[in-house]
Amino acid sequence: MSGLILKNVKKSFGKVKVIHGIDLEVEDGEFIVIVGPSGCGKSTLLRMIAGLENVTDGDILIDNLKVNDKEPMDRNIAMVFQNYALYPHMSVFNNMAYGLKIAGLPKSEIAERVRQGAIMLELDGLLDRKPRELSGGQKQRVAMGRAIVRQPVIFLFDEPLSNLDAKLRIQMRIEIKSLQQRLGTTSLFVTHDQIEAMTLADRMVVMNEGVAEQIGSPMDVFQKPETVFAAQFIGSPAMNIIKAVSERQSLKLVNGTSLKCLTQSNGDVLVGLRPEDLKPDKKGKIVMNVKLFEPIGASTILHGTLNNSDTKIVSVVQGLLSPKDRLSEMSFSISPEAIHLFSRDTGKRIVN
Amino acid sequence: MEKRVYFKGWFLPALLITPQLLITAVFFFYPAGTAIWWSLFNPDPFGLSTKFVGFANFDYLFADSYYKESFYTTAIFSSLVTLFSMGIALYLAVLADRLIKGAGIYQTLLIWPYAVAPAIAGILWMFLFDTQTGLISWYLGLLGYDWNHLLNETEAMGLVIVASTWSRVSYNFLFFLAGLQAIPRAIIEAAAIDGARFWRRFWTIIFPLLSPTTFFLVVMNIVYAFFDTFGVIHTITKGGPGQSTTILVYKVYSDGFVGLDLGSSAAQSVILLIIVGLLTILQFKFVEKKVHY
Amino acid sequence: MVENRGLNYWLTHVGLSFGVLVLFFPLWLAFVASTVTNSEVIHPPMPLWPGDQFFVNYGRALIEGDSGQTSASVARMLLNTVTVALGIAVGKIVISFTSAFAIVYFRFPARKFFFWIIFLTLMLPVEVRILPTYEVVAGFGMLNTYSGLIFPLIASATATFLFRQFFMTVPDEIVEAARIDGARPMQFFIDILIPISRTNIAALFLIMFIYGWNQYLWPLLMTTDPSMNTIIMGVEQMIGGQDDVTPWPVVMAASMMAMLPPIIVVISMQNLFIRGLTDSDK
Numbered sequence A: 001m002s003g004l005i006l007k008n009v010k011k012s013f014g015k016v017k018v019i020h021g022i023d024l025e026v027e028d029g030e031f032i033v034i035v036g037p038s039g040c041g042k043s044t045l046l047r048m049i050a051g052l053e054n055v056t057d058g059d060i061l062i063d064n065l066k067v068n069d070k071e072p073m074d075r076n077i078a079m080v081f082q083n084y085a086l087y088p089h090m091s092v093f094n095n096m097a098y099g100l101k102i103a104g105l106p107k108s109e110i111a112e113r114v115r116q117g118a119i120m121l122e123l124d125g126l127l128d129r130k131p132r133e134l135s136g137g138q139k140q141r142v143a144m145g146r147a148i149v150r151q152p153v154i155f156l157f158d159e160p161l162s163n164l165d166a167k168l169r170i171q172m173r174i175e176i177k178s179l180q181q182r183l184g185t186t187s188l189f190v191t192h193d194q195i196e197a198m199t200l201a202d203r204m205v206v207m208n209e210g211v212a213e214q215i216g217s218p219m220d221v222f223q224k225p226e227t228v229f230a231a232q233f234i235g236s237p238a239m240n241i242i243k244a245v246s247e248r249q250s251l252k253l254v255n256g257t258s259l260k261c262l263t264q265s266n267g268d269v270l271v272g273l274r275p276e277d278l279k280p281d282k283k284g285k286i287v288m289n290v291k292l293f294e295p296i297g298a299s300t301i302l303h304g305t306l307n308n309s310d311t312k313i314v315s316v317v318q319g320l321l322s323p324k325d326r327l328s329e330m331s332f333s334i335s336p337e338a339i340h341l342f343s344r345d346t347g348k349r350i351v352n
Numbered sequence B: 001m002e003k004r005v006y007f008k009g010w011f012l013p014a015l016l017i018t019p020q021l022l023i024t025a026v027f028f029f030y031p032a033g034t035a036i037w038w039s040l041f042n043p044d045p046f047g048l049s050t051k052f053v054g055f056a057n058f059d060y061l062f063a064d065s066y067y068k069e070s071f072y073t074t075a076i077f078s079s080l081v082t083l084f085s086m087g088i089a090l091y092l093a094v095l096a097d098r099l100i101k102g103a104g105i106y107q108t109l110l111i112w113p114y115a116v117a118p119a120i121a122g123i124l125w126m127f128l129f130d131t132q133t134g135l136i137s138w139y140l141g142l143l144g145y146d147w148n149h150l151l152n153e154t155e156a157m158g159l160v161i162v163a164s165t166w167s168r169v170s171y172n173f174l175f176f177l178a179g180l181q182a183i184p185r186a187i188i189e190a191a192a193i194d195g196a197r198f199w200r201r202f203w204t205i206i207f208p209l210l211s212p213t214t215f216f217l218v219v220m221n222i223v224y225a226f227f228d229t230f231g232v233i234h235t236i237t238k239g240g241p242g243q244s245t246t247i248l249v250y251k252v253y254s255d256g257f258v259g260l261d262l263g264s265s266a267a268q269s270v271i272l273l274i275i276v277g278l279l280t281i282l283q284f285k286f287v288e289k290k291v292h293y
Numbered sequence C: 001m002v003e004n005r006g007l008n009y010w011l012t013h014v015g016l017s018f019g020v021l022v023l024f025f026p027l028w029l030a031f032v033a034s035t036v037t038n039s040e041v042i043h044p045p046m047p048l049w050p051g052d053q054f055f056v057n058y059g060r061a062l063i064e065g066d067s068g069q070t071s072a073s074v075a076r077m078l079l080n081t082v083t084v085a086l087g088i089a090v091g092k093i094v095i096s097f098t099s100a101f102a103i104v105y106f107r108f109p110a111r112k113f114f115f116w117i118i119f120l121t122l123m124l125p126v127e128v129r130i131l132p133t134y135e136v137v138a139g140f141g142m143l144n145t146y147s148g149l150i151f152p153l154i155a156s157a158t159a160t161f162l163f164r165q166f167f168m169t170v171p172d173e174i175v176e177a178a179r180i181d182g183a184r185p186m187q188f189f190i191d192i193l194i195p196i197s198r199t200n201i202a203a204l205f206l207i208m209f210i211y212g213w214n215q216y217l218w219p220l221l222m223t224t225d226p227s228m229n230t231i232i233m234g235v236e237q238m239i240g241g242q243d244d245v246t247p248w249p250v251v252m253a254a255s256m257m258a259m260l261p262p263i264i265v266v267i268s269m270q271n272l273f274i275r276g277l278t279d280s281d282k
Helices: A042-050 A092-102 A107-120 A136-148 A166-183 A194-200 A218-223 A228-233 B011-038 B056-063 B065-098 B103-115 B118-129 B135-142 B153-181 B185-193 B198-209 B211-228 B230-236 B248-258 B262-292 C006-033 C038-042 C054-064 C074-105 C111-119 C126-139 C146-154 C158-169 C172-180 C185-196 C198-213 C217-222 C231-238 C248-268 C270-279
Strands: A002-013 A016-027 A031-035 A057-062 A077-080 A154-158 A186-191 A203-208 A211-216 A240-253 A258-273 A286-295 A299-306 A312-318 A329-333 A340-343 B041-043 B050-052
Touching: A002 A042, A002 A186, A016 A042, A016 A057, A016 A186, A016 A211, A031 A042, A031 A194, A042 A057, A042 A077, A042 A154, A042 A186, A042 A203, A042 C172, A077 A136, A077 C172, A092 A107, A092 A136, A107 A136, A136 A166, A166 A194, A186 A194, A194 A218, A203 A218, A203 A228, A211 A218, A211 A228, A228 A240, A228 A258, A228 A340, A240 A312, A240 A340, A286 A312, B011 B262, B011 C074, B011 C111, B011 C126, B011 C146, B041 B056, B041 B262, B056 B065, B056 B262, B065 B103, B065 B153, B065 B211, B065 B248, B065 C006, B103 B153, B103 C006, B103 C248, B103 C270, B118 B135, B118 B153, B118 B230, B118 C006, B118 C231, B118 C248, B153 B211, B153 B230, B153 C006, B153 C270, B185 B198, B198 B211, B211 B230, B211 B248, B211 B262, B230 B248, B230 C217, B230 C231, B248 B262, B248 C126, B262 C126, C006 C248, C038 C248, C054 C074, C054 C248, C074 C111, C074 C146, C074 C158, C074 C185, C074 C198, C074 C231, C074 C248, C126 C146, C126 C217, C146 C198, C146 C217, C158 C198, C172 C185, C185 C198, C198 C248, C198 C270, C217 C231, C231 C248, C248 C270
Parallel strands: A031 A186, A031 A203, A077 A154, A154 A186
Antiparallel strands: A002 A016, A002 A057, A203 A211, A240 A258, A258 A340, A286 A299, A286 A329, A299 A312, B041 B050
16 A cells, blocks of 8 residues: 555656656655755655645555646645645634635534644644744745644655744654654655655655655665765765776776775775865875865864865864964874765766 | 646636626726727717727827927926925925934824825915915915915916825835835944944935835835826816816816817826826836845 | 934925925815815915815816716716726726636637737827727727727736736746645636735735726717716716806816825825836846
């Protein structure tokens, strides 16, 4: 049983193709995060599932029913918008109840559902207020409340946290996650924020230019990125990508440094090194000309270039470096398991 | 500009748009088309037959010294009304904007003439300047000036300009005040700290920033002076003495309804239509620009 | 704001007060003239302070008009004017609101065409096409009727344009949320679009009401029957020609009654009114 299935879903606006064919099967109760840079098509994909955009090609199935041509309200979904999209002239109660009224539910049931939703979201004292009398976080809760009371098969979230300040965003993120776990409702959550993606997702879809670069659990994507794009998009600071030539298990980086790795390949490759996998080591082979030290509390970010090249690299070192440790040239080593290899032609991960 | 989301179907929108479409078709496009049609004909005085005359009505108009004079009259009249009503309004708005408290009270005291119909404005001013009973003309008489706008063309023009200006100042004042209040205070404060005195600040900072409002108002006031002032002129001078206050719209009326010269009146309507059309295009070009401003 | 100090402060007030007084002067004299006897007016200089004929003049104007020579009683004319002004305001708002809704929120064949058709009417006042419009109205037998006074004046797109501008500023997400909530187009229209537009509707109503109230040329042509006169043109009709004696106090009483309703409306709702007016700037 599967809540949502996408089969080779495509979208074009006129001649411009924005989504090139996405396949996805979402398990019941799963929390899927669609993450990617702006303009990658993630919101369009969500809006197609909601029924706000037409599907150019492919099928969308909800509860095993093809819904391509169904109106949003007939799809059993609910959506939370980035700017909340609360009806400004309606009270919180009416905002939450509007969909139920249209569906023709009896008054007593509407009142009961709204009451329960309000308690769940700690909105019970605010039901008579108008949206303009609410704080950003409260508006966000009302938007979620409006989704919850409909008791949909799927929740759709379109960057719901990006209008909140940093502190509130983290708090709401936690609330959304625990609410979803409590309700067990299948959820799709669109964001450009990789931390939101990592923390919320059961599985995530990394999208770029209308293509799903990788679909997998956050740890999968982080540990075994399938493409250069996924590798660089997930993780902060982003993974270092260095041109190299490989011969079996030995690599020759663009600056001439030789490294050993576990993956076999021959020819032109891209080497991916996570900044936090670069360990300071006086005998290390990777030498960095450091341009800038950025202490961020528990650790320090080092920006610089690979020596004898202009390839930029970044590393993260635990702790605050004392001034005498801040050398303009630092050496690092990396364990062979932590080296990622990508094809220079296709950008795909090389595995054997 | 388009909405990203929309509803489907054609029947409902067609139904929703029909009333407006019908009314504009019957009461706008049909008459406007008829005006264009008539402008190409010369109906005989008995209304029994009409003769197609091409652009003869227009040729005749442009050769007609009365019509040319009316053009000239309109140009003088509308530029002076625009100039005076905007100048006075800007002056008052600048003063009101300088007040931290009390701008609202002055706004209330200055806004009401907008609600007075131009025709009533005409009656009020005619009453003040009535050649026999008017208070102002009586005082002018005491000073040895014999006011008679029924005979003196310049005085007639002056009076319709005063009345039209009076009834327009409020509108311009409101827009200028809104425009002034929309200028960020920090800019003006920065100029003051740079050492600019008030009038220097005004001409170098405030007036340029106000230019979108000013431009909008110029167009709106020209349109006002072209059409809405009909009431002023009809109540005060009826276009006279002679033709001295016969602006274009008044001539359309008097040639059409009084003179019953349909062809000529229609040709005049078409010319007015073109003038306003051009003004509208100008306005829209400007609106588009303002979006980026 | 850079503060005014000392002399400047007082000069500002003096300048503004002078402007207020100049604007106010004709209104004051009209009021004075409406409270004195005719002989006080026609033997200059007329008084500058109100007399004791207020009730006489207003009563006469309200009930008799100019004694039935060329115009109806002011009471009758006020009734006509209110009817016409309300008809214009309501009519224009209804047709403009619905057509702007159709144009903005639907995609249908020839939508662009209708859009331009309606927008061609922008700013072309009735004066420009006055003769043919008269023929049309006469052809429908609508001379001397309320509908004849109303319809030609609502045949323009200014309000449609303003509503369209406003609808464009309504976030798309509101419509999307409504669609997800299952709202059909007309449910969205009634439950959401009208309530969130109510300030704009009210502002436009005020502007249209005053526009309708102050119409002059069109009623002048249209109403040959004095009982259909509107107040603005009716006042003018009460003024005699050069040979007749004009009953100035009664005319001025009628003028006051023609002016005061729109003045009161504008002043008492000035914020709404100014907002509606300056919004048309966009």
